[in-house]
Amino acid sequence: MQTKPPWLRKHLPAGQAVKALENEFAQLGIHTICREAWCPNQGECFSRGVATFLILGNACTRNCRFCNVRHAPPQPLDPDEPERLAGEVEKLGLEYAVITSVTRDDLPDGGAGHFAETIRAIRRRCPGVGVEVLIPDFLGDRSALERVFDAAPEVLNHNVETVPRLYPSVRPQADYRRSLGVIRRAKEKKPRLLTKSGIMLGLGETPDEVRQVLGDLSAQGCDILTMGQYLRPSERHFPVAEYIPPEEFEKHAVKALEMGFAAVASGPFVRSSYMAKEHYERAKARQLKRAG
Numbered sequence: 383m384q385t386k387p388p389w390l391r392k393h394l395p396a397g398q399a400v401k402a403l404e405n406e407f408a409q410l411g412i413h414t415i416c417r418e419a420w421c422p423n424q425g426e427c428f429s430r431g432v433a434t435f436l437i438l439g440n441a442c443t444r445n446c447r448f449c450n451v452r453h454a455p456p457q458p459l460d461p462d463e464p465e466r467l468a469g470e471v472e473k474l475g476l477e478y479a480v481i482t483s484v485t486r487d488d489l490p491d492g493g494a495g496h497f498a499e500t501i502r503a504i505r506r507r508c509p510g511v512g513v514e515v516l517i518p519d520f521l522g523d524r525s526a527l528e529r530v531f532d533a534a535p536e537v538l539n540h541n542v543e544t545v546p547r548l549y550p551s552v553r554p555q556a557d558y559r560r561s562l563g564v565i566r567r568a569k570e571k572k573p574r575l576l577t578k579s580g581i582m583l584g585l586g587e588t589p590d591e592v593r594q595v596l597g598d599l600s601a602q603g604c605d606i607l608t609m610g611q612y613l614r615p616s617e618r619h620f621p622v623a624e625y626i627p628p629e630e631f632e633k634h635a636v637k638a639l640e641m642g643f644a645a646v647a648s649g650p651f652v653r654s655s656y657m658a659k660e661h662y663e664r665a666k667a668r669q670l671k672r673a674g
Contacts, residue, residue, distance in 0.1 A: 481514070
């Protein structure tokens with residue numbers, strides 16, 4: 383594995399608050415993508431009482447070469463999970479909750495109904511809490527997607543992850559155009575629903591390919607964009623082609639804002655849900671300003 387440059391060296395905070403939150407999640411059977419995907423920001427977020435919850439189990443039916451979530455036979459759905467997770471959101475006193483999942487191609491609706499019920503459980507238990515969902519593509523099933531849209535999250539996120547040329551080698555079970563279609567359909571169904579997507583850099587893409595992806599997302603009506611450095615979880619995963627310096631991330635951010643994105647987070651340690659509430663608020667303010 384390549385030696386990481388200075389800008390990718392980060393202190394991972396640990397302490398009683400972090401360990402207490404980890405233990406509490408474990409006792410309740412609540413998963414987080416922070417832990418499953420070895421997010422470099424997990425210590426920082428846990429120390430602030432922030433986490434991105436992972437539903438539908440912790441075993442994925444797909445085997446993307448960039449992701450550390452385990453590929454294994456899926457587990458039965460837990461019908462109590464939405465209410466249990468909503469209770470944890472209430473207990474933590476969160477103002478904004480981010481929910482994602484493994485991909486469950488084995489389920490008739492891909493788990494869309496479970497997403498919708500989780501959103502509704504949080505609404506019942508915690509009125510006023512903002513909800514952002516990071517969803518799989520549900521194999522492009524329009525009715526499954528609309529079940530999530532109709533549950534009215536504040537933000538609908540679906541990541542394209544990389545440039546189309548790299549899909550066959552990085553995420554062979556996904557489809558770039560299908561992922562763009564998730565964003566497009568969200569806007570068609572719910573024009574005021576804020577949409578979000580993200581891309582990893584350092585997989586071997588070119589700057590022109592990145593700009594093409596940004597243009598494609600903008601054309602679908604994507605409001606919020608995240609760009610971060612791909613970090614290889616292990617030798618089994620797709621290799622890092624390049625460590626992108628912070629100034630290149632800044633250039634991409636400037637270009638994205640020029641294209642009309644309402645909020646952009648771009649930097650080596652940026653991940654899909656990092657500072658999600660702040661970027662939602664920024665995008666919402668710009669949306670209201672444009673409407674007014």
